[in-house]
Amino acid sequence: xxxxxxxxxxxxxxxxxxxxxxxxxxxxxxxxxxxxxxxxxxxxxxxxxxxxxxxxxxxxxxxxxxxxxxxxxxxxxxxxxxxxxxxxxxxxxxxxxxxxxxxxxxxxxxxxxxxxxxxxxxxxxxxxxxxxxxxxxxxxxxxxxxxxxxxxxxxxxxxxxxxxxxxxxxxxxxxxxxxxxxxxxxxxxxxxxxxxxxxxxxxxxxx
Numbered sequence: 001x002x003x004x005x006x007x008x009x010x011x012x013x014x015x016x017x018x019x020x021x022x023x024x025x026x027x028x029x030x031x032x033x034x035x036x037x038x039x040x041x042x043x044x045x046x047x048x049x050x051x052x053x054x055x056x057x058x059x060x061x062x063x064x065x066x067x068x069x070x071x072x073x074x075x076x077x078x079x080x081x082x083x084x085x086x087x088x089x090x091x092x093x094x095x096x097x098x099x100x101x102x103x104x105x106x107x108x109x110x111x112x113x114x115x116x117x118x119x120x121x122x123x124x125x126x127x128x129x130x131x132x133x134x135x136x137x138x139x140x141x142x143x144x145x146x147x148x149x150x151x152x153x154x155x156x157x158x159x160x161x162x163x164x165x166x167x168x169x170x171x172x173x174x175x176x177x178x179x180x181x182x183x184x185x186x187x188x189x190x191x192x193x194x195x196x197x198x199x200x201x202x203x204x205x206x207x
Contacts, residue, residue: 004102011094015087023079023087024065030075032089035063036151039085040158042166045077056119057082057166059143061151066109067116069095082162115147132169134206136177139167140187140194141202155195181205 014037017023023034023041041058055077058064068075069092098105119142130138140163144152160174169177178194181187186202188195196202 004098004105008090008094008098011091013089013091015089017081017085017087019081019083019085021081023081023085024075026075026078028075030065030068030072031092032065033063033069033092033095034065034079035088035090036060036149037086037088039087040082040162041079041085041087042082043077043079054166054168055123056116057139057143059149059152059156062149063112066095066112070099082165111147115145119145119148130206132173133177133180135167135169136163136174137181137186137202137205139163140181140196141199144196144199144202155193157192158194159192 013032015023017039024030026045036058038060040060041064043055043058043064044052045055046052056064058079064079065075099109122138122142140158143149143156143158143166144154146152160171160178163169163178164171164174167174178187178189181202182189184201184205186196186198186205188197
């Protein structure tokens with residue numbers, strides 16, 4: 001097992017991506033499995049008319065693209081850095097080798113895909129059914145998922161503007177929602193940073 005980790009780590013290439021830069025673009029060939037070392041990304045798509053939708057935020061410790069590697073040749077969405085980020089890129093060949101030879105890796109992927117599916121089902125719910133306060137609560141909670149983003153602990157550098165990018169709300173409306181969550185003792189705020197006090201409370205807010 002240690003030798004497998006060492007071999008995979010040796011194959012990883014690190015990329016620095018400036019805020020607003022693309023980690024991958026829709027239509028590009030899929031050549032790597034991607035992980036966030038530091039920073040914050042968003043997975044998003046756009047309609048022919050230019051309307052955009054954000055599918056998920058990717059926080060430190062999170063990997064993405066495994067589903068695309070398994071079934072597609074080209075990216076079906078954009079991954080964009082919300083702030084300056086460092087990204088780990090594992091070549092597709094190494095990903096497929098691990099898939100074919102490593103039981104622990106396959107178990108990790110199964111858990112990853114299951115968590116991602118639950119996340120996307122939740123997105124449909126809070127986009128269609130919940131008010132802005134609850135949308136902000138669920139958006140924040142999603143970034144503190146320990147299975148998807150093990151690099152995130154109780155606190156995360158996250159601005160109101162960045163939260164707005166992820167849940168399609170204005171900075172002003174996010175500010176209002178955060179004050180509600182602070183009063184409910186679910187989060188604590190510092191400048192450019194948010195600390196979760198009650199993760200389960202955020203997940204269930206307004207139910």
